Amino acid sequence: MEFAFTEEQAMIGETVRGFFAENATSERTRKAMAGEGIDRALWASFAGELGLAGIGLPEEHGGAGLGMVELAQVAEAAGAQVAALPLLGHVMLGQALAKGGTEAQKAALLPRLAAGEVIATAAWEAKITAEGNRVSGEAAFLPHGALADLLLVRAEGKAWIVDLKAEGVGVTGHVTMDQTRPFATARLDGVAAEPLADGAAGWHAALAAGWICLAAEALGGAQAALDRTVAYSKERVQFGRQIGSFQAYKHRLADMMVEIEQARSAVYWAACAVDEGSDEATISLHSAKSFSADTFFMCAGNMIQLHGGIGFTWEHDAHLFFKRARSIQTLLGDGQWHRERIAAMVLDAGLGVAA
């Protein structure tokens, strides 16, 4: 038992924080927001120069190996800059394939995912039916769906990979509140699709990775919201004092730190529990997703309030955090849904100290 980063993990953390701080600048992110919602140059260097798209994917298929802890570190650093990257669908499809794909699917797709050559999206809830290997119906709220090449979707108890460039696919992009992760709706009309070999295992792994990705992004975003607000509170002078010297202000920042420290425990607890195949993996994932998302929203809301008028402007970055926080709260199950899962485990099944 050693709940602290190894030296190697500490180095990964430093590298990814440096990369996103330097490259995922506000200017570049805003350019992506005004366009298609992805900073393609950022994605290319993320996957190419740094090889980060391969984290969590098996080495024999071009991945970088490593696990959910390292994946969380990457997502945390990306979230701290509200980077416009198609990370969520990427980690979901990657893990679905790694844990549930056929050997042929893995060999064909994992190297391309690890290289960042394809963009993936995934559907949380979709009204899809399958006939043979053809799928039809509608999949909505697809993150970065308008640009995605591949869709991971569940239908008829199986998990399917759909080529979104195939015949019979109609994709509509939407103007989305969080412009760094715009949604799309895909309509599928008898589209040829491939089922995973083990749909249950694949879908389970996809959700675990997706929840960890979102929770870690939220953690990074919450910490950045706090750090930026602390910095502002030391610069801004009113009534002849730094505003950060007023207790009403200090205590709100302190409350943010209290929540963030818990979110940090939650994210890395879940990442470790999944990596180690712990009995606690399920409860840790529901805890991490719901708690971190709420923490981020609280911190981003405070960021606006504590900046005053400037925090309400388009020019200031506070709204990027605020909108990302709202989006994370509802992606892959909202807080109530996750807490109800925990309630069912605790109240209906009986979960003792050992579990």
Add this chain to the structure above:
Amino acid sequence: MKLGFSPEEEAFRAECADWLQAEMTGAFADIRGITNLSDAIGRRREWEQRLGEAGWGCIGWPRAWGGRDATIAQQVIFAEEYARAGAPNRINHIGVELAGPTILAFGSEEQKARYLPEIAAGRQIWCQGYSEPNAGSDLANVKTRARREGDDWVVNGQKVWTSLAHYSDMVFVVARTEEGSAGPKGLSFLLMDMDQPGIEVRPIRQINGEAEFNETFFTDARCPADAMLGAAGDGWKVAMALLAFERGVSTLGQQMQFRNELDAVIAASRANGKAADPVIRQKIAQAEIGLRLMRYGALRMLSGADLAAIDGAALTYKIQWATWRRGLGELGMEVLGQAGEIAPADDYAWPQLPNLFLSSRADTIYGGTNQIQRNLIAERGLGLPREPRGKA
């Protein structure tokens, strides 16, 4: 980063569990499950001595002083198994977790030899003399004075909120040894025998009707000159170092009590049907999450190992658990409904959940109120400007 335990650690777990289970179903079955600090004190003194003689009293201490040099993981395991076995709350928590480590850090070899074996053997129960009527949140405003008289320090003043003072053998006292000094300067840290005519203990009745803490009056109370930890004037430094030990492994044991309390809320909700109410379900789930995160926050803080460093998990831990438990007290009453407001017998004495509701109001006050915690977090954790201070 690793959460699982090694096979050696699991073997250690089995060893602790076997011993604790045997004691709690055998010789000490009568005090199993006691969580307060007032019941069956005589038997619990015997239990402290039993822990001491079997070498389980202070496993984190060095072997030379009666400990086991236990690793953090082993201490985590012992704390978990201790609670799982239903062993009673340690009445010498202050001696083992606070006084001992502080004596180890600041004591002379002679002082270590005088006090540590007594604590390790479970023969010496300690209490803490910090707060005073005018030194609560502003602890440095201590007015209790100690003056040198021959080979003794002579102490006059009043301490308050001294938990366990009515049955403690020893007390550590923060007293002003430099006349005319103010604030953190001029304070010293004295180790005093409770059994003397100059010390008088008066219990204070709390909002739940019980009396676990006290006022302690010092009237020409004495201790030998060499019962000072550190030098004269070092008292603040020693007192603050001691508070850092409060965030140690004992937090894991405390969390097992919280587990027990949350389980009681869960059981009550199942018993009266509230477990089906969607609002209650959300709140219980949130409480469950909070408790789990407390555990992993503590493991992060312990894995960091260096308790002196500024560490986010450590700095936020007090407000986190205190707020959580106060919230659990409220949730317990929400589950019970009006039935929770009627005592089961003719005296003003409360079962677990109503008592939790009342007693947990102290949690966000003692050991630094939530408001003081927020100041500390903002100033030490976030580097914000310090609170303005009035003239002393």
